Amino acid sequence: MKLSRRDVLRLGAVAGAGALLLPKKFAFAQSSPTLTPFVDPLPIPPVITPGSSTVNIHMTQFTQKLHRDLPATKLWGYNGIYPGPTFETRTGQPISVQWLNELPSRHFLPIDHTIHGAESTVPDVRTVVHLHGAKVFGDSDGYPEAWFTNNFAKTGPFFSNRVYHYPNDQASMALWYHDHALGITRLNVYAGLAGMYFVRDHAEDSLPIPKGKYEVPLMFQDRFFNADGSLNYPVQDPGVSPPIPPIWIPEFFGDAGLVNGKVFPFLDVEPRKYRFRMLNACNARFLHLTLANSRDANETLLFHQIGADQGFLPKPVTLGDLLMGPAERYDIVIDFTGKAGKSFTLKNDAPSPFPGGGGADLPQLMQFRVKLPLSHADQPLPANLVPVPLIDTHDSCQTRKLLLSEDDDPTTGDPIEGMLGTVAAGPLHWSSPMTENPRANTTEIWELYNVTTDGHPIHVHLVRFQVLNRQKFDLNLFQSTGQIHFIAPPEAPGANERPAWKDVVKAFPGDPDNGVGLVTRVIQKFDLPNGASAPPRGVPPYVWHCHILEHEDNDMMRPYVVLP
Amino acid sequence: MPRLNFRVVGRVVGIVALTLLASLPFTAGAQEPGATPAPSGHSMHGSSGAPGGHMAGLPKAAPADVASSEAIVAAYYEALSGPVGKKRDWNRFLSLFFPGARLLPAEGKGHSGTMPHTFSPSKYLYDTESNMLQEGYVVKEIAHRSEGFGKILHVWSTYEARHAAADAKPFVRGINSFQLFNDGKRWWIFDVVWQPETTKLTLPAEDLKP
Numbered sequence: 001m002k003l004s005r006r007d008v009l010r011l012g013a014v015a016g017a018g019a020l021l022l023p024k025k026f027a028f029a030q031s032s033p034t035l036t037p038f039v040d041p042l043p044i045p046p047v048i049t050p051g052s053s054t055v056n057i058h059m060t061q062f063t064q065k066l067h068r069d070l071p072a073t074k075l076w077g078y079n080g081i082y083p084g085p086t087f088e089t090r091t092g093q094p095i096s097v098q099w100l101n102e103l104p105s106r107h108f109l110p111i112d113h114t115i116h117g118a119e120s121t122v123p124d125v126r127t128v129v130h131l132h133g134a135k136v137f138g139d140s141d142g143y144p145e146a147w148f149t150n151n152f153a154k155t156g157p158f159f160s161n162r163v164y165h166y167p168n169d170q171a172s173m174a175l176w177y178h179d180h181a182l183g184i185t186r187l188n189v190y191a192g193l194a195g196m197y198f199v200r201d202h203a204e205d206s207l208p209i210p211k212g213k214y215e216v217p218l219m220f221q222d223r224f225f226n227a228d229g230s231l232n233y234p235v236q237d238p239g240v241s242p243p244i245p246p247i248w249i250p251e252f253f254g255d256a257g258l259v260n261g262k263v264f265p266f267l268d269v270e271p272r273k274y275r276f277r278m279l280n281a282c283n284a285r286f287l288h289l290t291l292a293n294s295r296d297a298n299e300t301l302l303f304h305q306i307g308a309d310q311g312f313l314p315k316p317v318t319l320g321d322l323l324m325g326p327a328e329r330y331d332i333v334i335d336f337t338g339k340a341g342k343s344f345t346l347k348n349d350a351p352s353p354f355p356g357g358g359g360a361d362l363p364q365l366m367q368f369r370v371k372l373p374l375s376h377a378d379q380p381l382p383a384n385l386v387p388v389p390l391i392d393t394h395d396s397c398q399t400r401k402l403l404l405s406e407d408d409d410p411t412t413g414d415p416i417e418g419m420l421g422t423v424a425a426g427p428l429h430w431s432s433p434m435t436e437n438p439r440a441n442t443t444e445i446w447e448l449y450n451v452t453t454d455g456h457p458i459h460v461h462l463v464r465f466q467v468l469n470r471q472k473f474d475l476n477l478f479q480s481t482g483q484i485h486f487i488a489p490p491e492a493p494g495a496n497e498r499p500a501w502k503d504v505v506k507a508f509p510g511d512p513d514n515g516v517g518l519v520t521r522v523i524q525k526f527d528l529p530n531g532a533s534a535p536p537r538g539v540p541p542y543v544w545h546c547h548i549l550e551h552e553d554n555d556m557m558r559p560y561v562v563l564p
Numbered sequence: 565m566p567r568l569n570f571r572v573v574g575r576v577v578g579i580v581a582l583t584l585l586a587s588l589p590f591t592a593g594a595q596e597p598g599a600t601p602a603p604s605g606h607s608m609h610g611s612s613g614a615p616g617g618h619m620a621g622l623p624k625a626a627p628a629d630v631a632s633s634e635a636i637v638a639a640y641y642e643a644l645s646g647p648v649g650k651k652r653d654w655n656r657f658l659s660l661f662f663p664g665a666r667l668l669p670a671e672g673k674g675h676s677g678t679m680p681h682t683f684s685p686s687k688y689l690y691d692t693e694s695n696m697l698q699e700g701y702v703v704k705e706i707a708h709r710s711e712g713f714g715k716i717l718h719v720w721s722t723y724e725a726r727h728a729a730a731d732a733k734p735f736v737r738g739i740n741s742f743q744l745f746n747d748g749k750r751w752w753i754f755d756v757v758w759q760p761e762t763t764k765l766t767l768p769a770e771d772l773k774p
């Protein structure tokens with residue numbers, strides 16, 4: 001469309017006025033400086049292999065170059081790097097870690113003190129580390145109110161011990177560690193507090209899959225940058241006075257895609273198979289990934305998925321695209337055989353928020369360049385990997401009907417907070433009495449009734465679960481009467497969701513505008529580490545929550561307890 | 565033309581989203597014991613957007629509420645209003661709307677920060693009721709204009725909302741734009757679009773004249 005001179009003048013006048021009126025950082029209609037893609041090589045975080053003595057990990061502030069054309073960025077990270085070091089551990093070999101907060105006393109990202117647990121009465125810079133996917137006791141799980149400040153000067157009400165114990169009583173899988181402090185998790189993770197953690201076992205050792213330099217971790221995140229290289233985390237637009245809450249935004253979506261802490265990096269590969277340990281570590285963004293020739297979008301490569309969040313699939317599943325919710329891990333083999341001389345771009349077209357859209361797009365993440373000579377011969381992928389026995393639904397001693405909802409402002413219709421709850425009791429707060437209390441070593445079905453327009457990646461601490469199915473229900477009837485009536489048969493999960501061990505499930509919405517809700521069902525056994533029949537006395541409970549960090553921070557999280 | 569662009573973008577991502585959801589594997593009657601089969605003969609509860617659709621599931625309106633355009637607008641405000649802790653009259657609220665009706669808070673920014681959410685009547689009340697129960701929400705009309713032709717009527721209604729009826733000042737004022745439809749027997753609300761005042765937007769004097 002061609003603009004007339006009058007249009008241009010008018011738009012210019014509006015833009016000029018806006019620039020005067022608007023505070024510097026608010027509003028979502030902002031963008032990072034233009035950052036040329038694929039000019040920085042993909043970094044691989046250093047590996048840390050703990051032995052029998054306690055490992056100290058230091059959380060510090062530092063600066064790091066995240067793109068060739070961007071000045072160094074102020075970050076918080078583990079052991080002075082972003083992302084943090086990758087842990088290499090073995091099944092059955094426990095490790096101990098002391099996480100040390102050596103951060104400044106002031107946060108450099110915008111805290112909303114109206115959010116539960118982030119009141120101005122608590123220290124701004126609180127940290128507590130959760131190892132996502134770990135089967136641990138509550139005193140090593142990083143309970144959101146077990147936070148601590150620099151040098152443990154102040155601690156949260158549930159803090160009990162400085163050293164965390166990870167039994168590694170679980171099969172080969174990719175876990176990740178990140179901050180989990182109540183009310184500021186989104187800011188602490190955004191600042192850089194995240195890293196990966198691998199558990200490996202004999203079953204994995206014996207599989208003929210790409211290993212060593214042919215196994216590459218890929219941690220995906222999105223960010224906004226200011227021209228000076230600093231991180232930009234937007235605050236609420238005060239268009240209606242007073243906005244509720246005043247600072248918090250419902251979901252963060254940035255326009256700069258980072259992989260292992262570099263913006264739009266590239267990786268030179270050999271014409272052979274590679275194993276990529278993919279993690280969606282974005283605050284809120286779903287990723288719908290495809291891999292296409294950078295010069296010819298019609299030439300695409302397939303994803304051979306060999307594992308999910310909590311370990312190997314029974315057989316490889318071949319997919320043309322991947323839909324990754326926040327915190328999900330995908331163990332993916334990509335075969336570059338016969339592609340020497342070509343480059344492939346990892347592309348994303350998931351709407352943000354998912355599935356409604358409207359937020360910043362992130363059309364690409366990184367590039368693979370098939371330009372290294374083949375140095376090691378390749379093997380075909382095995383037809384069978386590691387058995388995943390299906391949990392018998394008859395083993396379930398209880399079905400819990402749980403609610404995913406939100407609380408909106410009557411004036412703007414905008415979210416005030418996310419809510420979890422039960423179908424019977426309705427939406428509940430973090431501070432409401434606990435409603436989920438499974439017994440150790442028992443199996444339960446959890447049904448997640450989504451009455452919102454958003455997809456929510458739901459994570460249950462401690463356990464691994466299996467996705468059963470999804471089913472539509474009459475949302476208008478539920479909203480007006482609390483009754484559940486299903487309006488379609490159950491839908492089978494995706495081939496990479498079942499059979500599979502998971503700890504995050506995408507609880508998709510139905511079609512709320514047309515009166516359709518969607519329930520997602522998972523089944524899980526509440527096993528404690530090393531077969532324990534009860535948690536130690538006095539340890540904090542566990543939590544289940546939405547892994548959109550903005551939702552998690554603003555009440556879309558509930559404590560749950562495992563009873564003896 | 566940023567506004568037009570947004571609408572187009574919204575449409576396109578909506579289609580992408582639907583395609584993504586539709587591409588999820590669907591096995592009719594998958595044999596998962598965890599699931600309850602759909603009850604036979606059940607009809608959707610007023611969720612069809614088609615005129616003359618499942619009207620049977622809608623709550624029946626009190627005749628006085630839908631006898632005139634002034635009455636239906638007044639009933640809308642009354643059904644939404646109440647002090648802290650007062651459960652809203654769901655049946656009365658829902659009875660005012662034609663199937664497929666929509667509510668649009670134009671100043672909203674939604675989850676994306678860029679586009680307001682639209683609501684069905686039951687979704688609007690469900691998602692906002694807890695805030696209204698907690699804070700109190702009493703809304704009333706202070707000015708009313710309308711234009712109509714045949715079965716259609718457009719009401720331009722200036723409102724103000726207080727947390728409690730006795731509050732000296734409203735916490736927000738604005739315009740509710742109602743599209744009404746008369747089927748020959750009663751009035752229906754087909755949509756409500758509203759614009760609250762903001763830090764940069766004040767109601768003009770003519771919209772404050774009763």
Ligand SMILES: [Cu+2]
Nearest residue numbers: 456546548551
């Ligand atoms: Cu969520």
